[in-house]
Amino acid sequence: MERYYQETIECASREEIVRIQNERLVAQIRRVWDNVPYYRKKMEAKGVAPEDIHSIEDLSKLPFLSKDDLRTAYPYGLLGKPLKECVRIQSTSGTTGKRVVAFYTQHDIDLWEECCARAITAAGGTDEDVCQVSYGYGLFTGGPGLNGGSHKVGCLTIPTSSGNTDRQIMFIMDLKATILCCTPSYAAYLGERMREMGYGPDDIPLKAGIFGAEAWSEEMRREIESTLGIKAYDIYGLTELSGPGVAFECSAQGGMHINEDHFIAEIIDPDTGEVLPEGTQGELVFTAIDKEAFPMIRYRTRDICTLTREKCSCGRTHVRMSKPKGRSDDMLIIRGVNVFPSQIETVLLNHGYAANYQIIVDRVNNTDTFDVQVEMTPEMFTDNVGEIEERQKKLSDGLKSMLGIKAKVSLVSPKSIARSEGKAVRVIDKRKI
Amino acid sequence: MSIKQISVFLENKPGQLKKMTSVLAQHQIDMRALSIAETKDFGIARVVVDDAYEAANILKENVFVASLTSVLAVAIPDEPGGLDKLLDVFDKAKVNIEYMYAFLGGKEADHACMIFRVGDTKAAESRLQGLGLHIMSNEDIADL
Incomplete structure (x- = not known):
């Protein structure tokens, strides 16, 4: 039997959802106009x-926001509430070094955690469950979000954060x-x-997994499901x-x-x-439409996918999105x-070097794996190996502090990076997802 | 006096050294000595040639990253203890040797030529004066 965290809203009629959306959108646009001069200027520019x-029918009249806007308005330019009403930030990397800093009021945190609680409940979670959150905790939203959702559901929460695999396994077992x-x-x-440690799917107490923050295939889902003996659920979101x-x-x-x-x-x-049809x-x-501190209006995710409002057998009435099939920008995950x-x-x-580089991503x-090849330049070269x-x-180290993950830097011969029609090929993604 | 050595960046993969020697061969550059320092990813080829400036320009035109480095080239008697006597001078003067390599076949048949990269070339050079050693110049190298 399907369980819901907030059945009334999760299974509300289409009319009811639209009613809520209309009401919240109109109020949100008024608040943003009053409190976010950056967005107000964009609205004025669009007349x-x-x-x-008046309703969601008017949505397309509003200007878009993009990652570039977040950079321009960094750090406080898109704030919808006074800082003293904000209780948290989370952050993710931005396009050119400026990080995206998203603000939350307590209301925003509750809303977010409720969304995560819905996800955990949809995966079969109840207050009888033990939920291990192995997403990173900290500025990354994965850990804090699922941690909050797990609390709301009433699971016993194990906040292992990421890494230290043997300790993760010890807690699971x-x-x-x-x-x-x-x-x-x-x-x-x-x-x-x-x-490898000799645990088969029947020995592992896990029954469900909630996996997101990167692209994964159906093959990968089946593989995870069979090795861990679980049902694997996808989850989607972004810090913004x-x-x-x-x-x-x-x-x-x-x-x-x-x-x-x-x-x-x-x-x-x-x-x-x-706007394209369903x-x-x-x-x-x-x-x-309901967030206070960081009210994104028509925010372009750059994720390419489709939407469907076809009736879902689970009983939920909210629109469904497909797994993102790619990006409309050059962002890699x-x-x-x-x-x-x-x-x-x-x-x-x-660092004073020319930007002749190539990123090679693979999945081993x-x-x-994340390799950055950099063409040697006279500025970087000395006679001394050390x-x-x-x-x-x-x-x-510079890449690590900019990106938050470690890259293997290799120095390669000048002009050795493949060029296509004169343009260097910046990214080679060998992952088959 | 010191001589100019060319230092060339080479990726550590098959065919890279050959690319460099082909360019030098095409331009009739004569190599006197060659040594390679390597890491897992890359190497530095250190080359003494008849005309260092010419060779450096040609390599740069052929998309190599190359630089000129001052090194000391000293002819020492090809006999037991020859190098030891020289290093004794460096040792007493606390001259730090970053790297060195050697070649035979100079004009003086009973001598070996040692190439030193040291922390302070000028200081090392002054210590070697008056010891009867032949410190080679770019011209000497060109003449070999």
Whole structure:
């Protein structure tokens, strides 16, 4: 039997959802107009005022927000509430070094955690469960989001955070964890490690996993499910909108239900910005209608997917999104972390080197490998091997502090990076997802 | 006086050294000595040639990263203890040797030529004066 965390809203009629969305959108646009001069200017430039917004039908009149806006308005320019009413920030990497800093009031935290609680409940979680959260805790939203959701559901929560695999396994086995939350690649890695240690799917107490923050295939899902003996659920979200839980999979696993009482989804043509009809593939755009501190209006996610409002057998009525099929920008997701090629360029330039580089991403044993090849330049070169290695290490440290994940820096011959029609090929993604 | 050595960046993979020697061969550059320092990823080829400036320009035109480095080239008697006597001078003067390599076949048949990269080339050079050693110049190298 399907369980719901908030059945009334999760299974509300279409009319009821639209009613809530209309009401919240109109109020949100008024608040943003009054409190966020940055967005108000964008509205004025487009010749639209709060009086023009009566319902979700008017959504397309509003200007978009993008990652560039977040950078321009960094850090406080998009704040919808006075700082004293904010209680938390979370952060993710931005396009050129400036990080995205998202603010939360207590209301925003509650809303986010409720979304995660819906996801955990949809995966079968109850207050009888032991939920191990192996997403990173800290600025990354994965850990804090699922941790909060797990509390709301009433699970016994094990906040292991990421890493230290043997300790993760010890907790899963000793405390009989039944739900695991982490990135799919880490789940696969855990599964492999446990198999090596001699644990079969029947020995492992886990029954469900909630995996997100990076792309994963159906093959990978089946592999994780069979090694861990669980049912694996997808979850979607982004820091700009709160974090994981913007959308989540139900037992039917035919796409992820978007929490429409908080987020209005649109699909647009990434080139023209035109809204596309239901079922058409395009870029996913979200409007947060209930968030206070960081009220994103028509935020372009750059994720390419489709939406469907077809009836779902789980009983939930909220619109479903497909797994993102790609990006309309050049962002890569490596080990769950957002990486933009431009960030690597920034690090190279900051170190006084030319931006001749290539990123090579692969997946070996279900873990992403991340190599950055940098063409040697006269500025970087000296006759001293130790000094070159020192420079190589400084670059590697610079990338780590910019991106939050470790990259292997290799120095290659000048002009050796493949060029296509004169343009260097910046990214080679060998992962088969 | 010191001589100029060319230091060339080479990726540590098959064919890279050959690329460099092909360019030098095409341009009739004569190598006197060659040594390679390597790491897992890359190496530095250190080359003494008849015309260091010319060779450096040619390598740069052919998309190599190359630089000129001052090194000391000293002819020492090819006999037991030859190098030891020289190093004794460096040792007493606390001259730090970063790297060194050697070649035979100079004009003086009974001598070996040692190439030193030291922390302070000028200081090392002054210590070697008056010991009867032949400290080679770029011209000497070109003449070999």
